[in-house]
Amino acid sequence: MPGNxxxxxxxxxxxxxxxxxxxxxxxxxxxxxxxxxxxxxERLHQALKPKTPAAALDVSYYRDDYAARxxxxxxxxxxxxxxxxxxxxxxxxDVLYTGRTIRAALNELFDYGRPASVRLAALxxxxxxxxxxxxxxxxxxxxxxxxxxxxxxxxxxxxLSLELREEAK
Amino acid sequence: xxxxxSNPQLDKKGQLHHLLTLEGLPAEILWQILDxxxxxxxxxxxxxxxxxxxxxxxxxxxxxxxxxxxxxxxAKRLSADVINLNVTVSSQSKGxxxxxxxxxxxxxxxxxxxxxxGESGAPHFIARHVAPDIHVINAGDGRHSHPTQGLLDMYxxxxxxxxxxxxxxxxxxxxxxxxxxRSQIHAFATLGCxxxxxxxxxxxxxxxxxxxxxxxxxxxxxGLKDVDVVTMLRLQNERxxxxxLPSAQEFYKYYGLTQDKLxxxxxxxxxxxxxxxxxxVEIDSSxxxxxxxxxxxxxxxxxxVRMAVMSIMxxxx
Numbered sequence: 001m002p003g004n005x006x007x008x009x010x011x012x013x014x015x016x017x018x019x020x021x022x023x024x025x026x027x028x029x030x031x032x033x034x035x036x037x038x039x040x041x042e043r044l045h046q047a048l049k050p051k052t053p054a055a056a057l058d059v060s061y062y063r064d065d066y067a068a069r070x071x072x073x074x075x076x077x078x079x080x081x082x083x084x085x086x087x088x089x090x091x092x093x094d095v096l097y098t099g100r101t102i103r104a105a106l107n108e109l110f111d112y113g114r115p116a117s118v119r120l121a122a123l124x125x126x127x128x129x130x131x132x133x134x135x136x137x138x139x140x141x142x143x144x145x146x147x148x149x150x151x152x153x154x155x156x157x158x159x160l161s162l163e164l165r166e167e168a169k
Numbered sequence: 170x171x172x173x174x175s176n177p178q179l180d181k182k183g184q185l186h187h188l189l190t191l192e193g194l195p196a197e198i199l200w201q202i203l204d205x206x207x208x209x210x211x212x213x214x215x216x217x218x219x220x221x222x223x224x225x226x227x228x229x230x231x232x233x234x235x236x237x238x239x240x241x242x243x244a245k246r247l248s249a250d251v252i253n254l255n256v257t258v259s260s261q262s263k264g265x266x267x268x269x270x271x272x273x274x275x276x277x278x279x280x281x282x283x284x285x286x287g288e289s290g291a292p293h294f295i296a297r298h299v300a301p302d303i304h305v306i307n308a309g310d311g312r313h314s315h316p317t318q319g320l321l322d323m324y325x326x327x328x329x330x331x332x333x334x335x336x337x338x339x340x341x342x343x344x345x346x347x348x349x350x351r352s353q354i355h356a357f358a359t360l361g362c363x364x365x366x367x368x369x370x371x372x373x374x375x376x377x378x379x380x381x382x383x384x385x386x387x388x389x390x391x392g393l394k395d396v397d398v399v400t401m402l403r404l405q406n407e408r409x410x411x412x413x414l415p416s417a418q419e420f421y422k423y424y425g426l427t428q429d430k431l432x433x434x435x436x437x438x439x440x441x442x443x444x445x446x447x448x449x450v451e452i453d454s455s456x457x458x459x460x461x462x463x464x465x466x467x468x469x470x471x472x473x474v475r476m477a478v479m480s481i482m483x484x485x486x
Contacts, residue, residue, distance in 0.1 A: 058208070061217035061247075061480070070184070070484030071219075073201065077208040111214045 009152060009160040012123050012139030013040065017047045019137045020090070020121060026051040029089045029115075033105050034058040034076050036094030036152035039160060040123050044092060052087075055080040059104035078108065085113035090137070094152035096122035099133035124150060124162065177296060184485040187296045187305040188478055190314040191355040199359055203324050205477035209246075210470065219480055220249035223280040227253045228270075229308070230286040235444055236308050236318070239468065240283045243475035249281075271295050279303060281483060289313035289348075304482045312346050317478060318443050319352025321471040323360060325463055326398055328470065329439050333357070337364040339392055339434075340383075342402035342424055342451050343373045345413075349443045350402055354381050368392035369424060372413040389424055393433045400441040401426050404451045417450045427453045431461065439463045 024030070028050045032041025038056045045054040058076040060066075091105055102120060109118065121137035126144050144150065147167040154160055173179035176193055180186040185198055225244040227237050237253065244251045256270060274282065281304045284292045289311030296305040309315040323333075330336055338357060344350045344367050357365050358381075365383045367374060379385050386392030393399065404420060414420050426440065440452075440462045448454045457464060 061219045066219060066484055070486070071205070071480050075205055075208050077210075077212065078214075080213065107218070108214075111216075 006142070006150065006162040006164055007140050009123065009139075009162050013043055013160060016040075016121060016123060016137055016139040017044060020044065021048060023119070023137070024048040024050055024090070025088070027087060028052060029055060029080075029082055029084070029087050030092060031055040031057055031080065031089055031105075031109070032092045033101060036123075037092045039152065039154050040094055040121075041092040043160070044121070053081045055082065057091075057105055057108060059101055059108055062104035062108045064100055064104065080112055083113065084109060084115050086116050089115045089118045090121050091118060092121045094123050095150055096120070096125045096133075096135050096138075097128050099129045099131035102133045103131055123152065123160075126150060177293065180485055182485075185478075185482050186485055187292075187307075188316050188482065189292050189296060189305065189307045191316045191319050191352050191359070192314070194316075194355075194359065196359045196361075199320070199323070199356065201481060202320055202474065202477050203327060205481060206320075206324050206470070206473040209473035209476045216246045216248060218248045220244065220247040220280075220483055223249045223483060224278060225249045225251050225281045225283060225479070226274055226277075226279040227251065227283045227308075228256060228274065228285075229254065230256045230267075230284070230291070231309070232257065233285055233309070235468070236285065237283075239471045240306075240308060240317075240475055243472050243479060244281075244283075246472070247476055247479055249479070252277075252279075267291065267294065268298055271298060275299055275303060281306065281479065283308050285309045287311055302486075306478060306482070309348055311348065313348050313351065315348040315352050315443075317471070317475055318349050319356045320478070321467055321474040322349075322353055322400060322441055322443070323356050324470045324474050325441060325467045326439070328466070329463060330397060333360045333362045336362050336398060337366070337396045338362055338398040338400065339366040339368055339386075339396045340400050340402065341368040341389065341392070341426065343404050344369050344378065344402065345373045345375050346405060347402045353400060354383060358382055366392050366396065370414070370420075389430055390433055393430055396434045397438055398441065399426065399431065399434055399438055400443075401446075401452050403443060403445065404447055406447075417447075421450055425449070425451055425453060426456050428455055428459070431456055431459075437461075441467055444468070 029052045030041045030045050032038035041054055057078045060072045060075040120135040122135045123139040125138045125141045149165045151163050153163050178187045178189050227240055229237055241251050283306045285308040292305055292307035292310050307316055340350050367383045368386045368389050442464045446452055
């Protein structure tokens with residue numbers, strides 16, 4: 001898009017990898033949140049190479065807006081192929097906004113066990129938090145106008161990019 | 170009216186509000202249910218908080234153990250509160266009308282009714298009369314429909330066969346009295362199954378069944394030739410008294426699924442049965458317990474399918 005004011009997602013990813021490198025050991029569990037967070041977590045996993053396999057969480061059954069918005073059309077199965085109990089975990093999402101998705105993810109995670117610690121990595125923090133949640137690793141902080149949203153996209157080659165979306169009035 | 174004008178199961182947006190029959194349900198909704206069910210199969214965490222605070226009433230006007238239990242498990246794994254009502258032995262025997270029963274249950278703040286009734290159409294009747302925010306699931310009505318059974322059969326077949334577009338399927342036995350068979354036929358057709366066969370004696374096949382788009386066979390050996398899926402129906406003992414059949418032994422001889430008849434199907438054909446089975450009447454024990462039987466997985470998948478139906482419906486306004 002010409003005049004795209006958004007940063008390059010691949011550059012943000014590189015920055016995020018370098019920030020996280022000292023914090024990720026061989027036993028650290030990286031858990032991506034569907035859908036964009038899973039893409040970011042996969043890339044972090046390739047770069048940081050923990051021994052623990054990458055995990056994916058779909059928080060649809062834990063969301064607080066189910067009563068208002070219903071079930072998501074395309075729910076995925078959560079796959080955590082390692083023991084959560086006692087492990088240091090990093091939750092990974094693409095865009096951190098209200099914090100409600102992270103609240104849902106934490107609730108789901110604790111149904112699997114009691115981790116030693118949970119930290120949060122986000123490619124973009126766009127502010128607007130409605131819950132006391134903060135990320136420890138952030139690719140970039142952006143300020144958006146009301147009614148604007150950003151979404152992460154992945155092309156056929158696996159390259160990530162950010163897209164600005166104006167909310168329909 | 171807040172429901173879809175042409176289909177009382179759907180809301181104005183075309184989303185599932187009640188599940189009464191698979192007939193006329195769009196393929197998109199069937200696929201959504203099957204896809205969602207997959208997220209509940211084989212998970213490490215069995216229970217999710219989705220329906221916390223909701224009340225699911227299992228209202229059974231006809232006895233059932235398996236169906237009622239699997240609905241109960243499904244609702245509990247979604248964190249709903251479950252109330253089981255066996256109406257045959259309470260109000261109805263005291264003369265209360267169906268609508269009075271439903272009104273009373275609604276006054277107890279139910280969010281969802283799971284209804285089984287001996288009369289075809291009873292769940293439709295209830296769905297038309299409940300408050301707009303209450304959802305109704307048909308758990309089997311008369312000879313008409315048993316949609317969640319049809320869906321779990323589709324889930325099972327998709328699990329083993331991946332795709333419906335190349336399948337030859339056979340439904341065998343008492344099709345006339347079977348709500349399961351009707352549900353299966355509608356689901357197979359909607360999901361794009363190219364060849365649906367029904368096999369049974371003339372007295373146990375509905376008149377003009379071929380108008381549903383199925384091929385009719387009275388000779389089981391011919392009908393089973395090269396099929397991918399065999400679904401056996403329960404022969405209800407009470408039918409024996411209606412002069413529809415000479416005897417269970419004779420039925421077994423001609424329409425019981427034995428190893429030698431199954432050998433006519435494709436070598437990798439799977440065998441389904443909705444339960445409860447009459448061993449030695451419609452199915453031989455060696456087949457029911459054999460390598461091609463998927464009868465127990467059907468039960469497991471049935472819970473996931475019912476969880477999917479409830480999750481999707483309860484979220485639709």
